[in-house]
Amino acid sequence: MEYLSNIQLYFSEDLNLITDETEVHHIQKVMRHNIDDIIYVTDGKGTILKSKLTRIGKREIIIEKIEKYQYENVLKHISLCIPLLKNPDRFTFAIEKTIELGFTNFIIYQPKITTKKEFKKERIEKLGIAAMKQSLRSFLPKFEFIKELNQLDCLNINFFDQNGGENFLGANILTGNDYTFVFGGESGFSSEEYRFLKNYKSYKLTPNRLRSETAIIAASTLIAMNQQLINV
Amino acid sequence: MEYLSNIQLYFSEDLNLITDETEVHHIQKVMRHNIDDIIYVTDGKGTILKSKLTRIGKREIIIEKIEKYQYENVLKHISLCIPLLKNPDRFTFAIEKTIELGFTNFIIYQPKITTKKEFKKERIEKLGIAAMKQSLRSFLPKFEFIKELNQLDCLNINFFDQNGGENFLGANILTGNDYTFVFGGESGFSSEEYRFLKNYKSYKLTPNRLRSETAIIAASTLIAMNQQLINV
Numbered sequence: 001m002e003y004l005s006n007i008q009l010y011f012s013e014d015l016n017l018i019t020d021e022t023e024v025h026h027i028q029k030v031m032r033h034n035i036d037d038i039i040y041v042t043d044g045k046g047t048i049l050k051s052k053l054t055r056i057g058k059r060e061i062i063i064e065k066i067e068k069y070q071y072e073n074v075l076k077h078i079s080l081c082i083p084l085l086k087n088p089d090r091f092t093f094a095i096e097k098t099i100e101l102g103f104t105n106f107i108i109y110q111p112k113i114t115t116k117k118e119f120k121k122e123r124i125e126k127l128g129i130a131a132m133k134q135s136l137r138s139f140l141p142k143f144e145f146i147k148e149l150n151q152l153d154c155l156n157i158n159f160f161d162q163n164g165g166e167n168f169l170g171a172n173i174l175t176g177n178d179y180t181f182v183f184g185g186e187s188g189f190s191s192e193e194y195r196f197l198k199n200y201k202s203y204k205l206t207p208n209r210l211r212s213e214t215a216i217i218a219a220s221t222l223i224a225m226n227q228q229l230i231n232v
Numbered sequence: 233m234e235y236l237s238n239i240q241l242y243f244s245e246d247l248n249l250i251t252d253e254t255e256v257h258h259i260q261k262v263m264r265h266n267i268d269d270i271i272y273v274t275d276g277k278g279t280i281l282k283s284k285l286t287r288i289g290k291r292e293i294i295i296e297k298i299e300k301y302q303y304e305n306v307l308k309h310i311s312l313c314i315p316l317l318k319n320p321d322r323f324t325f326a327i328e329k330t331i332e333l334g335f336t337n338f339i340i341y342q343p344k345i346t347t348k349k350e351f352k353k354e355r356i357e358k359l360g361i362a363a364m365k366q367s368l369r370s371f372l373p374k375f376e377f378i379k380e381l382n383q384l385d386c387l388n389i390n391f392f393d394q395n396g397g398e399n400f401l402g403a404n405i406l407t408g409n410d411y412t413f414v415f416g417g418e419s420g421f422s423s424e425e426y427r428f429l430k431n432y433k434s435y436k437l438t439p440n441r442l443r444s445e446t447a448i449i450a451a452s453t454l455i456a457m458n459q460q461l462i463n464v
Contacts, residue, residue, distance in 0.1 A: 005394060097449070100442055135440060137440065206333070206456070209235075209236075210333075221454065229399065
Protein backbone atom coordinates (compact mmCIF):
# COMPACT_ATOMS: atom_id res chain seq x y z
CA MET A 1 0.00 0.00 0.00
CA GLU A 2 1.38 3.37 -0.94
CA TYR A 3 0.72 6.20 1.46
CA LEU A 4 0.48 9.74 0.20
CA SER A 5 1.83 12.86 1.81
CA ASN A 6 2.00 16.57 1.08
CA ILE A 7 -1.15 16.56 -0.99
CA GLN A 8 -4.52 18.22 -0.58
CA LEU A 9 -7.28 15.62 -0.41
CA TYR A 10 -10.89 16.22 -1.51
CA PHE A 11 -13.96 14.17 -0.69
CA SER A 12 -16.61 13.10 -3.19
CA GLU A 13 -18.66 9.93 -3.08
CA ASP A 14 -18.75 10.03 -6.86
CA LEU A 15 -15.24 9.70 -8.20
CA ASN A 16 -16.11 11.10 -11.63
CA LEU A 17 -18.14 14.10 -10.68
CA ILE A 18 -17.63 16.46 -7.72
CA THR A 19 -20.81 18.31 -6.76
CA ASP A 20 -20.26 19.14 -3.09
CA GLU A 21 -20.48 22.92 -2.80
CA THR A 22 -17.56 23.33 -0.39
CA GLU A 23 -15.27 21.09 -2.40
CA VAL A 24 -16.15 22.75 -5.71
CA HIS A 25 -15.54 26.16 -4.15
CA HIS A 26 -12.22 25.08 -2.69
CA ILE A 27 -10.94 23.62 -5.95
CA GLN A 28 -12.02 26.61 -8.04
CA LYS A 29 -11.74 29.65 -5.82
CA VAL A 30 -9.25 28.78 -3.10
CA MET A 31 -6.78 26.56 -4.96
CA ARG A 32 -7.62 28.15 -8.34
CA HIS A 33 -7.20 24.94 -10.25
CA ASN A 34 -7.46 24.82 -14.03
CA ILE A 35 -8.29 22.14 -16.59
CA ASP A 36 -5.63 19.41 -16.68
CA ASP A 37 -4.46 20.12 -13.11
CA ILE A 38 -3.98 17.07 -10.91
CA ILE A 39 -6.05 16.65 -7.74
CA TYR A 40 -6.58 13.81 -5.25
CA VAL A 41 -10.09 12.73 -4.30
CA THR A 42 -11.35 10.09 -1.88
CA ASP A 43 -14.77 8.44 -1.98
CA GLY A 44 -14.67 7.77 1.77
CA LYS A 45 -14.83 4.05 1.04
CA GLY A 46 -11.14 3.26 0.86
CA THR A 47 -10.18 4.70 -2.51
CA ILE A 48 -8.09 7.74 -3.31
CA LEU A 49 -7.96 8.76 -6.94
CA LYS A 50 -5.18 10.79 -8.43
CA SER A 51 -7.12 12.51 -11.17
CA LYS A 52 -7.07 15.18 -13.84
CA LEU A 53 -9.57 18.02 -13.95
CA THR A 54 -11.38 17.71 -17.28
CA ARG A 55 -14.21 20.17 -16.81
CA ILE A 56 -14.77 22.94 -14.27
CA GLY A 57 -18.34 24.13 -14.01
CA LYS A 58 -19.90 26.50 -11.49
CA ARG A 59 -21.63 23.71 -9.59
CA GLU A 60 -19.71 20.64 -10.65
CA ILE A 61 -16.29 19.45 -11.55
CA ILE A 62 -15.55 16.46 -13.77
CA ILE A 63 -12.40 14.48 -13.15
CA GLU A 64 -10.65 11.62 -14.89
CA LYS A 65 -8.70 8.86 -13.21
CA ILE A 66 -4.94 8.81 -13.55
CA GLU A 67 -4.06 6.46 -10.72
CA LYS A 68 -6.01 4.59 -8.08
CA TYR A 69 -4.91 3.94 -4.49
CA GLN A 70 -6.88 1.38 -2.54
CA TYR A 71 -6.71 1.07 1.24
CA GLU A 72 -7.92 -1.33 3.86
CA ASN A 73 -9.86 -0.24 6.92
CA VAL A 74 -7.58 -1.79 9.52
CA LEU A 75 -9.76 -0.62 12.43
CA LYS A 76 -13.19 -1.39 10.96
CA HIS A 77 -13.98 -3.89 13.74
CA ILE A 78 -13.41 -1.34 16.48
CA SER A 79 -15.89 1.27 17.74
CA LEU A 80 -15.11 4.10 20.11
CA CYS A 81 -17.93 5.12 22.42
CA ILE A 82 -17.15 8.70 23.39
CA PRO A 83 -19.09 11.11 25.63
CA LEU A 84 -20.04 14.58 24.53
CA LEU A 85 -17.60 16.69 26.54
CA LYS A 86 -18.50 19.98 28.19
CA ASN A 87 -15.52 21.61 26.55
CA PRO A 88 -16.11 21.53 22.77
CA ASP A 89 -12.42 22.06 21.97
CA ARG A 90 -11.47 18.96 23.89
CA PHE A 91 -14.20 16.94 22.23
CA THR A 92 -13.08 18.16 18.79
CA PHE A 93 -9.51 17.33 19.62
CA ALA A 94 -10.40 13.75 20.67
CA ILE A 95 -12.40 13.12 17.48
CA GLU A 96 -9.76 14.66 15.24
CA LYS A 97 -6.90 12.69 16.79
CA THR A 98 -8.69 9.33 16.74
CA ILE A 99 -9.59 9.80 13.06
CA GLU A 100 -5.97 10.64 12.32
CA LEU A 101 -5.04 7.40 14.06
CA GLY A 102 -7.40 5.53 11.73
CA PHE A 103 -10.66 5.02 13.64
CA THR A 104 -13.89 5.21 11.63
CA ASN A 105 -16.67 4.00 13.96
CA PHE A 106 -17.92 6.35 16.63
CA ILE A 107 -20.80 6.17 19.06
CA ILE A 108 -21.35 9.50 20.79
CA TYR A 109 -23.34 9.51 24.05
CA GLN A 110 -24.57 12.10 26.51
CA PRO A 111 -22.91 11.51 29.85
CA LYS A 112 -25.27 11.50 32.84
CA ILE A 113 -23.27 13.76 35.11
CA THR A 114 -22.77 16.81 32.90
CA THR A 115 -25.58 19.17 31.95
CA LYS A 116 -27.53 17.92 28.99
CA LYS A 117 -26.31 19.27 25.71
CA GLU A 118 -27.89 18.65 22.36
CA PHE A 119 -25.86 16.79 19.78
CA LYS A 120 -24.70 18.97 16.94
CA LYS A 121 -24.76 16.04 14.59
CA GLU A 122 -24.01 17.98 11.45
CA ARG A 123 -21.06 19.75 13.07
CA ILE A 124 -19.64 16.46 14.31
CA GLU A 125 -20.01 14.84 10.87
CA LYS A 126 -18.29 17.81 9.22
CA LEU A 127 -15.50 17.53 11.75
CA GLY A 128 -15.15 13.88 10.75
CA ILE A 129 -14.83 14.72 7.05
CA ALA A 130 -12.29 17.47 7.73
CA ALA A 131 -10.16 15.17 9.89
CA MET A 132 -10.31 12.38 7.29
CA LYS A 133 -9.14 14.72 4.55
CA GLN A 134 -6.47 16.43 6.63
CA SER A 135 -4.90 13.16 7.71
CA LEU A 136 -5.19 11.73 4.15
CA ARG A 137 -7.45 8.92 5.30
CA SER A 138 -9.89 7.37 2.86
CA PHE A 139 -12.69 6.04 5.08
CA LEU A 140 -15.55 8.34 5.98
CA PRO A 141 -16.04 8.25 9.76
CA LYS A 142 -19.47 7.00 10.82
CA PHE A 143 -21.21 8.52 13.83
CA GLU A 144 -24.03 7.04 15.83
CA PHE A 145 -25.68 9.10 18.56
CA ILE A 146 -27.25 7.70 21.72
CA LYS A 147 -28.93 9.65 24.52
CA GLU A 148 -27.75 7.41 27.32
CA LEU A 149 -24.88 5.02 27.70
CA ASN A 150 -27.23 2.15 28.59
CA GLN A 151 -28.69 2.33 25.08
CA LEU A 152 -25.37 0.99 23.85
CA ASP A 153 -26.12 -2.21 22.01
CA CYS A 154 -22.89 -3.88 20.94
CA LEU A 155 -21.00 -7.08 21.35
CA ASN A 156 -17.78 -7.12 23.31
CA ILE A 157 -18.03 -3.91 25.32
CA ASN A 158 -14.93 -2.75 27.21
CA PHE A 159 -14.50 0.40 29.27
CA PHE A 160 -11.70 2.47 30.70
CA ASP A 161 -11.64 3.47 34.32
CA GLN A 162 -8.98 4.88 36.62
CA ASN A 163 -9.88 2.11 39.05
CA GLY A 164 -10.26 -0.45 36.28
CA GLY A 165 -8.93 -3.95 36.11
CA GLU A 166 -6.15 -4.97 33.79
CA ASN A 167 -3.52 -2.60 32.44
CA PHE A 168 -4.37 -1.79 28.84
CA LEU A 169 -1.63 -2.12 26.27
CA GLY A 170 -3.73 -2.63 23.15
CA ALA A 171 -2.09 -5.96 22.40
CA ASN A 172 -5.00 -8.15 23.46
CA ILE A 173 -7.33 -7.30 20.58
CA LEU A 174 -8.01 -10.10 18.15
CA THR A 175 -8.70 -9.38 14.51
CA GLY A 176 -11.97 -10.83 13.29
CA ASN A 177 -13.77 -9.89 16.50
CA ASP A 178 -15.77 -6.71 17.05
CA TYR A 179 -14.87 -4.46 19.96
CA THR A 180 -16.42 -1.38 21.51
CA PHE A 181 -14.39 0.77 23.88
CA VAL A 182 -16.26 3.11 26.20
CA PHE A 183 -14.75 6.26 27.73
CA GLY A 184 -16.11 8.34 30.59
CA GLY A 185 -16.86 12.06 30.63
CA GLU A 186 -15.08 14.82 32.52
CA SER A 187 -16.48 13.62 35.84
CA GLY A 188 -16.14 9.91 35.18
CA PHE A 189 -19.13 7.59 35.04
CA SER A 190 -22.36 8.12 37.00
CA SER A 191 -23.61 5.36 39.29
CA GLU A 192 -26.30 4.54 36.72
CA GLU A 193 -23.65 4.23 34.03
CA TYR A 194 -21.61 2.02 36.33
CA ARG A 195 -24.61 -0.27 36.82
CA PHE A 196 -24.72 -0.72 33.06
CA LEU A 197 -20.96 -1.18 32.71
CA LYS A 198 -20.43 -3.58 35.60
CA ASN A 199 -21.07 -6.61 33.38
CA TYR A 200 -18.29 -5.64 31.01
CA LYS A 201 -14.52 -5.74 31.04
CA SER A 202 -12.72 -2.74 32.51
CA TYR A 203 -9.22 -1.55 31.77
CA LYS A 204 -6.85 0.88 33.41
CA LEU A 205 -4.56 3.17 31.43
CA THR A 206 -2.41 4.97 33.97
CA PRO A 207 -2.52 5.05 37.76
CA ASN A 208 -2.92 8.83 37.75
CA ARG A 209 -5.89 10.85 36.57
CA LEU A 210 -6.17 11.52 32.86
CA ARG A 211 -8.59 13.97 31.30
CA SER A 212 -11.29 12.38 29.13
CA GLU A 213 -9.75 13.35 25.81
CA THR A 214 -6.29 12.23 26.96
CA ALA A 215 -7.59 8.78 27.88
CA ILE A 216 -9.38 8.55 24.52
CA ILE A 217 -6.28 9.49 22.54
CA ALA A 218 -3.90 7.36 24.62
CA ALA A 219 -6.04 4.21 24.38
CA SER A 220 -6.63 4.83 20.66
CA THR A 221 -2.90 5.12 20.08
CA LEU A 222 -2.29 1.77 21.76
CA ILE A 223 -5.08 0.07 19.79
CA ALA A 224 -4.09 1.61 16.44
CA MET A 225 -0.39 0.90 16.77
CA ASN A 226 -0.97 -2.72 17.67
CA GLN A 227 -3.54 -3.36 14.93
CA GLN A 228 -1.26 -1.68 12.42
CA LEU A 229 1.58 -4.04 13.33
CA ILE A 230 -0.64 -7.07 12.91
CA ASN A 231 -1.65 -5.83 9.45
CA VAL A 232 1.78 -4.88 8.13
CA MET B 233 2.35 4.27 45.78
CA GLU B 234 -1.08 5.70 46.35
CA TYR B 235 -2.53 7.82 43.58
CA LEU B 236 -5.00 10.54 44.40
CA SER B 237 -8.10 11.48 42.48
CA ASN B 238 -10.93 14.00 42.77
CA ILE B 239 -8.84 16.50 44.67
CA GLN B 240 -7.71 20.03 43.89
CA LEU B 241 -3.92 20.24 43.89
CA TYR B 242 -1.91 23.37 44.74
CA PHE B 243 1.74 24.09 44.02
CA SER B 244 4.19 25.58 46.50
CA GLU B 245 7.91 24.88 46.67
CA ASP B 246 7.70 25.48 50.40
CA LEU B 247 5.43 22.87 51.93
CA ASN B 248 4.84 24.87 55.11
CA LEU B 249 4.14 28.28 53.70
CA ILE B 250 2.25 29.15 50.52
CA THR B 251 3.15 32.59 49.19
CA ASP B 252 2.38 32.34 45.49
CA GLU B 253 -0.20 35.02 44.73
CA THR B 254 -2.37 32.91 42.42
CA GLU B 255 -2.44 29.97 44.80
CA VAL B 256 -3.20 32.14 47.84
CA HIS B 257 -6.01 33.83 45.91
CA HIS B 258 -7.43 30.52 44.75
CA ILE B 259 -7.44 28.99 48.22
CA GLN B 260 -8.97 32.06 49.86
CA LYS B 261 -11.24 33.67 47.32
CA VAL B 262 -12.18 30.96 44.85
CA MET B 263 -12.38 27.90 47.07
CA ARG B 264 -13.12 29.98 50.20
CA HIS B 265 -11.21 27.70 52.51
CA ASN B 266 -11.15 28.27 56.25
CA ILE B 267 -8.78 27.35 59.07
CA ASP B 268 -8.65 23.57 59.62
CA ASP B 269 -9.76 22.79 56.07
CA ILE B 270 -7.78 20.11 54.27
CA ILE B 271 -5.88 20.92 51.09
CA TYR B 272 -3.35 19.07 48.95
CA VAL B 273 -0.08 20.74 47.97
CA THR B 274 2.82 19.56 45.84
CA ASP B 275 6.35 20.92 45.98
CA GLY B 276 6.97 19.95 42.34
CA LYS B 277 9.73 17.61 43.48
CA GLY B 278 7.75 14.43 43.93
CA THR B 279 5.87 15.12 47.15
CA ILE B 280 2.19 15.79 47.68
CA LEU B 281 1.17 16.82 51.15
CA LYS B 282 -2.29 16.37 52.51
CA SER B 283 -2.33 19.28 54.91
CA LYS B 284 -4.43 21.38 57.24
CA LEU B 285 -4.75 25.14 56.89
CA THR B 286 -3.47 26.64 60.13
CA ARG B 287 -3.27 30.31 59.20
CA ILE B 288 -4.75 32.29 56.34
CA GLY B 289 -3.11 35.66 55.77
CA LYS B 290 -3.63 38.10 52.91
CA ARG B 291 -0.35 37.19 51.27
CA GLU B 292 0.48 33.85 52.79
CA ILE B 293 -1.04 30.67 54.02
CA ILE B 294 0.48 28.38 56.60
CA ILE B 295 -0.21 24.67 56.38
CA GLU B 296 0.54 21.68 58.55
CA LYS B 297 1.28 18.19 57.30
CA ILE B 298 -1.30 15.47 57.85
CA GLU B 299 -0.05 12.89 55.37
CA LYS B 300 2.77 12.72 52.88
CA TYR B 301 2.68 11.03 49.47
CA GLN B 302 5.98 10.49 47.75
CA TYR B 303 6.29 9.68 44.05
CA GLU B 304 9.00 8.59 41.70
CA ASN B 305 9.70 10.37 38.43
CA VAL B 306 9.41 7.36 36.15
CA LEU B 307 10.21 9.39 33.02
CA LYS B 308 13.06 11.51 34.39
CA HIS B 309 15.56 10.03 31.90
CA ILE B 310 13.47 11.05 28.89
CA SER B 311 13.36 14.47 27.22
CA LEU B 312 10.90 15.55 24.56
CA CYS B 313 12.25 18.00 22.00
CA ILE B 314 9.17 19.78 20.65
CA PRO B 315 8.89 22.54 18.03
CA LEU B 316 7.00 25.73 18.66
CA LEU B 317 3.88 25.18 16.54
CA LYS B 318 2.23 27.88 14.45
CA ASN B 319 -1.08 27.02 16.04
CA PRO B 320 -0.80 27.86 19.77
CA ASP B 321 -3.79 25.66 20.71
CA ARG B 322 -2.14 22.60 19.22
CA PHE B 323 1.13 23.41 20.99
CA THR B 324 -0.73 23.84 24.28
CA PHE B 325 -2.51 20.53 23.80
CA ALA B 326 0.75 18.70 23.10
CA ILE B 327 2.40 20.09 26.23
CA GLU B 328 -0.64 19.49 28.41
CA LYS B 329 -1.12 15.90 27.25
CA THR B 330 2.52 14.89 27.60
CA ILE B 331 2.61 16.31 31.14
CA GLU B 332 -0.53 14.36 31.98
CA LEU B 333 1.24 11.27 30.69
CA GLY B 334 4.11 11.98 33.10
CA PHE B 335 6.82 13.76 31.10
CA THR B 336 8.81 16.44 32.89
CA ASN B 337 11.73 17.33 30.60
CA PHE B 338 11.06 19.52 27.60
CA ILE B 339 13.30 21.18 25.08
CA ILE B 340 11.40 23.65 22.92
CA TYR B 341 12.93 24.69 19.60
CA GLN B 342 12.03 27.05 16.79
CA PRO B 343 11.49 25.04 13.60
CA LYS B 344 13.29 26.41 10.54
CA ILE B 345 10.38 26.23 8.12
CA THR B 346 7.73 28.22 9.97
CA THR B 347 7.93 31.96 10.47
CA LYS B 348 10.02 32.87 13.48
CA LYS B 349 8.03 33.29 16.60
CA GLU B 350 9.39 34.43 19.93
CA PHE B 351 9.19 32.00 22.82
CA LYS B 352 6.65 33.00 25.40
CA LYS B 353 8.69 31.33 28.10
CA GLU B 354 6.59 32.48 31.02
CA ARG B 355 3.37 31.37 29.34
CA ILE B 356 4.82 27.94 28.60
CA GLU B 357 6.07 27.53 32.17
CA LYS B 358 2.66 28.53 33.54
CA LEU B 359 1.05 26.01 31.21
CA GLY B 360 3.39 23.39 32.67
CA ILE B 361 2.38 24.17 36.25
CA ALA B 362 -1.33 24.14 35.38
CA ALA B 363 -1.03 20.77 33.61
CA MET B 364 0.94 19.29 36.52
CA LYS B 365 -1.71 20.37 39.01
CA GLN B 366 -4.67 19.35 36.87
CA SER B 367 -3.34 15.85 36.30
CA LEU B 368 -2.29 15.53 39.97
CA ARG B 369 1.34 15.10 39.06
CA SER B 370 4.03 16.09 41.54
CA PHE B 371 7.04 16.93 39.36
CA LEU B 372 7.41 20.46 38.04
CA PRO B 373 8.02 20.29 34.27
CA LYS B 374 11.35 21.78 33.21
CA PHE B 375 11.62 23.71 29.95
CA GLU B 376 14.75 24.51 28.00
CA PHE B 377 14.56 26.76 24.96
CA ILE B 378 16.81 26.55 21.92
CA LYS B 379 16.71 28.76 18.83
CA GLU B 380 17.65 26.04 16.39
CA LEU B 381 17.42 22.29 16.44
CA ASN B 382 21.16 21.91 15.76
CA GLN B 383 21.84 23.52 19.15
CA LEU B 384 20.45 20.37 20.72
CA ASP B 385 23.18 18.95 22.91
CA CYS B 386 22.07 15.60 24.31
CA LEU B 387 23.10 11.99 24.37
CA ASN B 388 20.99 9.44 22.59
CA ILE B 389 18.96 11.56 20.20
CA ASN B 390 16.10 9.89 18.36
CA PHE B 391 13.63 11.48 15.97
CA PHE B 392 10.28 10.70 14.43
CA ASP B 393 9.70 10.92 10.72
CA GLN B 394 6.97 9.67 8.41
CA ASN B 395 9.72 8.15 6.28
CA GLY B 396 11.68 7.05 9.33
CA GLY B 397 13.28 3.70 9.99
CA GLU B 398 11.96 1.27 12.56
CA ASN B 399 8.36 1.15 13.73
CA PHE B 400 8.18 2.74 17.17
CA LEU B 401 6.37 0.86 19.90
CA GLY B 402 8.04 2.39 22.94
CA ALA B 403 9.28 -0.97 24.15
CA ASN B 404 12.92 -0.50 23.20
CA ILE B 405 13.77 2.09 25.84
CA LEU B 406 16.14 0.96 28.55
CA THR B 407 15.89 2.36 32.03
CA GLY B 408 19.12 3.88 33.27
CA ASN B 409 19.86 5.45 29.88
CA ASP B 410 18.99 8.99 28.85
CA TYR B 411 16.90 9.54 25.75
CA THR B 412 15.83 12.58 23.77
CA PHE B 413 13.00 12.30 21.27
CA VAL B 414 12.73 14.98 18.59
CA PHE B 415 9.51 15.86 16.77
CA GLY B 416 9.10 17.91 13.61
CA GLY B 417 6.94 20.99 13.09
CA GLU B 418 3.81 21.38 10.96
CA SER B 419 5.83 21.16 7.75
CA GLY B 420 8.23 18.45 8.88
CA PHE B 421 11.97 19.04 9.15
CA SER B 422 13.91 21.47 6.96
CA SER B 423 16.90 20.22 4.94
CA GLU B 424 19.19 21.91 7.47
CA GLU B 425 17.45 20.12 10.32
CA TYR B 426 17.76 16.84 8.40
CA ARG B 427 21.50 17.40 8.04
CA PHE B 428 21.72 17.62 11.82
CA LEU B 429 19.43 14.64 12.40
CA LYS B 430 20.93 12.27 9.87
CA ASN B 431 23.46 10.95 12.41
CA TYR B 432 20.70 9.89 14.76
CA LYS B 433 18.17 7.10 14.94
CA SER B 434 14.84 7.67 13.22
CA TYR B 435 11.51 6.04 13.98
CA LYS B 436 8.20 5.80 12.20
CA LEU B 437 4.87 5.96 14.00
CA THR B 438 2.20 5.31 11.36
CA PRO B 439 2.43 5.01 7.58
CA ASN B 440 -0.02 7.87 7.10
CA ARG B 441 0.51 11.51 7.90
CA LEU B 442 0.03 12.64 11.49
CA ARG B 443 -0.15 16.24 12.63
CA SER B 444 2.75 17.37 14.83
CA GLU B 445 0.82 17.32 18.06
CA THR B 446 -0.69 13.92 17.25
CA ALA B 447 2.74 12.39 16.68
CA ILE B 448 3.96 13.94 19.95
CA ILE B 449 1.04 12.59 21.97
CA ALA B 450 1.04 9.16 20.29
CA ALA B 451 4.78 8.59 20.79
CA SER B 452 4.54 9.86 24.38
CA THR B 453 1.72 7.44 25.10
CA LEU B 454 3.80 4.52 23.88
CA ILE B 455 6.85 5.61 25.89
CA ALA B 456 4.90 6.35 29.07
CA MET B 457 2.87 3.14 29.02
CA ASN B 458 5.94 0.99 28.53
CA GLN B 459 8.02 2.74 31.19
CA GLN B 460 5.12 2.51 33.59
CA LEU B 461 4.90 -1.24 33.10
CA ILE B 462 8.61 -1.67 33.78
CA ASN B 463 8.23 0.32 37.01
CA VAL B 464 5.10 -1.34 38.35
